[in-house]
Amino acid sequence: MSEAGWSDLMRAANAGDAEAYERLLRAIAAALRAPIRRNLLRAGRSAADVEDVVQEVLLAVHLKRHTWDSDRPIEPWVHGIARYKIVDALRRRTGKFDLSIDEFSETLPAEEPEPSVSPGEVGRHLAKLPTGQRTVVQAIAVEGRSIGEAAERLSMTAGAVRVALHRGLAALAKQLGQD
Amino acid sequence: MRTDDLVQALVADRATAAPPLGSQFAWALGAGLVLSAAGFLLVLGPRPDIAGAMGTVRFDIKLVEVLLLAATAFSLVLQVGRPMAVRGRRLAALAIAPVLLLVAVAAELWVVPADQWLVRLVGTNSRVCLTAIPLMALPLLAAFMVVLRRGAPASGAVAGAVAGLAASGLAAVLYATHCPDDSPLFVAVWYPIAIGGVTLAGALMGRVILRW
Numbered sequence: 001m002s003e004a005g006w007s008d009l010m011r012a013a014n015a016g017d018a019e020a021y022e023r024l025l026r027a028i029a030a031a032l033r034a035p036i037r038r039n040l041l042r043a044g045r046s047a048a049d050v051e052d053v054v055q056e057v058l059l060a061v062h063l064k065r066h067t068w069d070s071d072r073p074i075e076p077w078v079h080g081i082a083r084y085k086i087v088d089a090l091r092r093r094t095g096k097f098d099l100s101i102d103e104f105s106e107t108l109p110a111e112e113p114e115p116s117v118s119p120g121e122v123g124r125h126l127a128k129l130p131t132g133q134r135t136v137v138q139a140i141a142v143e144g145r146s147i148g149e150a151a152e153r154l155s156m157t158a159g160a161v162r163v164a165l166h167r168g169l170a171a172l173a174k175q176l177g178q179d
Numbered sequence: 180m181r182t183d184d185l186v187q188a189l190v191a192d193r194a195t196a197a198p199p200l201g202s203q204f205a206w207a208l209g210a211g212l213v214l215s216a217a218g219f220l221l222v223l224g225p226r227p228d229i230a231g232a233m234g235t236v237r238f239d240i241k242l243v244e245v246l247l248l249a250a251t252a253f254s255l256v257l258q259v260g261r262p263m264a265v266r267g268r269r270l271a272a273l274a275i276a277p278v279l280l281l282v283a284v285a286a287e288l289w290v291v292p293a294d295q296w297l298v299r300l301v302g303t304n305s306r307v308c309l310t311a312i313p314l315m316a317l318p319l320l321a322a323f324m325v326v327l328r329r330g331a332p333a334s335g336a337v338a339g340a341v342a343g344l345a346a347s348g349l350a351a352v353l354y355a356t357h358c359p360d361d362s363p364l365f366v367a368v369w370y371p372i373a374i375g376g377v378t379l380a381g382a383l384m385g386r387v388i389l390r391w
Contacts, residue, residue: 013193021193025186055185060391062189064331066197067261080262080333084391123180141180141188166195169188177390 007074010065028061029054032082039086049089052121056085059122059173088177125175126168133168136161200260203326208253211319215350219315223307225356237361240283244366245355248276248374249348256323256345259338260330273344283363291362302360305369311357312373313380315350316343320381324388332389339385340378347377 006024013021036057037050060081068077119127126137139150140161147165151158197203232238251272258269291299323342332338351370360366 014196016194018190018193022186022190025189029182029186051182055180055182058182058185058189060331062192064262064391066199066329067331069200069261076263077261080264081331084262084331084333088390120180122185126180137188140191141184144184144187147191162192162194165188165192169192173391 010074025058028078043090053085053089055122056176057082063173125172129168129171133164136164137168140165200330204257207322207326211322214318215315219353223357226359241355241361241366244276244280245351249352251275252345252348255341259332259341260327262331262333264333280367284367287363299362300364300368302365304358304360308369309373311354312347312350313377315353316346316377319346319349327389331391335389336382336386338389340382343378343381347374
């Protein structure tokens with residue numbers, strides 16, 4: 001998908017188009033995996049950290065999308081977020097260091113991540129959220145329910161589910177930033 | 180959590196975008212100015228001879244300088260909440276006000292005899308200048324920081340500094356209508372100290388509280 005489509009997808013997403021937003025987020029993740037991997041490996045980090053940073057970038061793209069000037073191209077904005085999160089990841093977490101950098105790893109094409117056995121940083125912090133936010137985020141993200149289904153299953157109103165979801169995502173971002 | 184799962188949650192949350200940065204800053208500017216102006220009118224107020232002063236060259240140039248600083252700094256504040264580095268025309272435009280001030284200083288040194296330079300530089304109101312500008316900048320700086328915390332600044336220190344510069348620039352506009360010392364020599368010494376102090380404070384604050 002050409003990057004020129006991203007601006008249109010974001011505009012559609014902001015107008016409520018779920019499919020456009022899903023396509024955009026997946027496209028951003030796919031496009032950023034290779035540069036993130038390069039940057040982390042160059043700094044001696046393990047490839048296992050890559051997907052964590054990808055997820056942090058997506059979370060930031062979501063929570064900060066009001067900072068995109070829709071009269072301008074969206075790619076520099078996305079790259080700015082990615083740069084910030086890469087630097088942040090290198091600065092704050094000791095992470096899993098892997099000093100024996102495989103010289104060939106930088107030429108590997110970007111591949112789909114192995115289904116992760118570990119919960120990753122986002123999963124780790126999810127477990128620490130207040131119960132209400134955690135159950136809602138889990139119901140929607142992990143169990144794949146819609147807002148309505150989650151509301152029924154958790155005996156909440158749809159509005160309450162929406163609020164808990166948003167607060168949960170914001171809390172996740174805050175926890176990750178303070179690591 | 181798998182990335183696909185996270186995407187699901189983000190898509191479900193798609194209806195929650197905050198208002199665009201521009202409108203948030205407009206609100207912050209309005210609220211901050213109201214508070215700063217209220218404080219100014221209660222405590223200092225414009226100088227009694229303001230009508231007369233407004234025709235004079237020195238007063239007019241002084242006012243233009245602080246207005247230019249406030250305008251160029253505020254236009255940069257709008258940019259600094261985004262995750263890209265500040266550069267380009269808006270950054271370069273910050274130089275306009277200082278350059279104008281330097282020209283005015285040169286003109287003053289040319290026109291005024293040397294035995295008057297120190298008197299004009301020291302002025303009568305420096306203590307008020309150094310306290311009033313930072314105090315009046317506070318509501319504006321606080322308002323800008325609230326918006327920036329919801330933003331995504333590439334550098335917290337730079338964003339904080341720009342917020343401090345804009346806040347103190349706007350406060351200096353208010354103060355300039357009160358201060359009786361119009362000589363560019365006075366302006367070139369005391370205003371930068373006050374404005375620089377607030378800018379530095381903004382940078383130090385921003386480094387700590389503007390992370391995301």
